[in-house]
Amino acid sequence: MGQGRVLLAIEGLSKAFGGLWAVRDYRLSLPEGAIYGLIGPNGAGKTTVFNLITGFLKPNGGRIVFAGMDITGWRPDRVSYIGIARTFQLLQLYRTLTVEMNLLIAHHKHSRYGLFVALTGWPSYLRCEREVRTRVGELLEIFGLARYRAARAGTLPYGLQRKLDIACALATEPRLLLLDEPSCGMNPREAEELAHLIRTVKERYDLTLIVVEHRMPFIMGLAERIQVLDHGVLIAEGTPEEVRRDPKVIEAYLGVEDVVA
Ligand SMILES: Nc1ncnc2c1ncn2[C@@H]1O[C@H](COP(=O)(O)OP(=O)(O)OP(=O)(O)O)[C@@H](O)[C@H]1O
Ligand SMILES: [Mg+2]
Known part of the structure; x- marks a missing residue:
């Protein structure tokens, strides 16, 4: 349950495409x-909200504050670096690379060490590298992927690919994780x-x-707690029961099946 201080505060966030x-x-x-x-x-604007938070889209208006920082309009790599990770509706895996490589790459894309530091093997990098391997090993265990670590991602059953996709997001060591379906x-x-x-x-991992x-x-x-969007507008927010x-x-x-079941 979330009892902490506000980690993400958003106000007046708006995005139009071609006048809509x-x-x-x-x-x-x-x-x-x-x-x-x-x-x-469908089409309510859910993915657009994620795209705006993570910098894949620039808003027409509004403010996004994460951990006290105004991150409105930041680029995706900066947003990722400060601790926000996401998954996409469609899987974003390197299908021909191994499960473990997918996790290592996901981490490195967000690492503060550039390729030069990695190649020259600076001590601080090697320390970091050990931490990465520990985290990746842990994620493989938690997600039931350890025995598939050397398998190509594209050969995994679909359910496991979806899990790997989430594990890759976690490899970036986020504080906030956004999961799209x-x-x-x-x-x-x-x-x-x-x-x-x-x-x-x-x-x-103390996630939000x-x-x-x-x-x-x-x-x-x-x-x-659940928010409900319809045609881009927040029409309800409350506990699941409310x-x-x-x-x-x-x-x-x-008209939409399987809803208030
Ligand atoms: N890049 C884009 N360019 C133009 N229109 C877009 C773009 N992205 C989203 N839209 C439109 O914005 C609206 C909201 O789309 P969005 O993908 O956010 O909905 P969603 O709630 O995630 O839907 P779904 O449940 O189908 O994934 C839709 O009308 C969609 O067609
Ligand atoms: Mg969507």
Whole structure:
């Protein structure tokens, strides 16, 4: 449960594409240590919110403050460096490289050591390198990937590829993790296991999370608080129970199957 101070504060966040608002006046006050859910019908603006937070899109207006720093409009690499990691709806793995290489590359992309320092083997780098290997080894264990470490990522069963994708995000040592439909394509048993894994890594690495999901039982069971977007506008926010019973939410989802289940 999230009882900490506010880690991510967003106000008035807006983004338009060709004159249409994909996100309008979005706000969030996310306490450190919390798991929040972000739901809404297709095209509601959920992924756009993630793209704005992580710098893949520049907002037309609004402010994003992370750990007291105004990061509005920062580039993705800077956002990643200060401790925000994300996954994408579509997997971002190097399919022909091994599971372990995917994790090492994910970490190095965010490392403060450049290639020169790595090649010359400075002591501080070697120390860092040991820490990286420890973290990668841990992630392989936690995600049940240890016996696949030398397998090419593209050969793993789909459920494991999705897990590896999350593990790669964690290899960057984030404080805030944004997951975009992490259970997509998983069967119910795999999804349940994933929810358990997310709680495990949250405790293990002191994470704060926002999870975008379509699978209602999954997000209702995982998130302590849920925001609902519809046509780019925040139409509800509350506990899973409050959101489930909110008439505006039920209306937004009318015609969409499997919702307030
Ligand atoms: N790069 C882009 N250029 C133009 N329009 C975009 C772009 N990205 C998103 N949109 C539009 O913005 C709106 C919100 O899209 P977004 O992908 O954020 O929705 P979503 O809630 O993540 O949907 P889904 O559940 O289908 O993933 C949609 O109308 C979409 O077509
Ligand atoms: Mg999306």
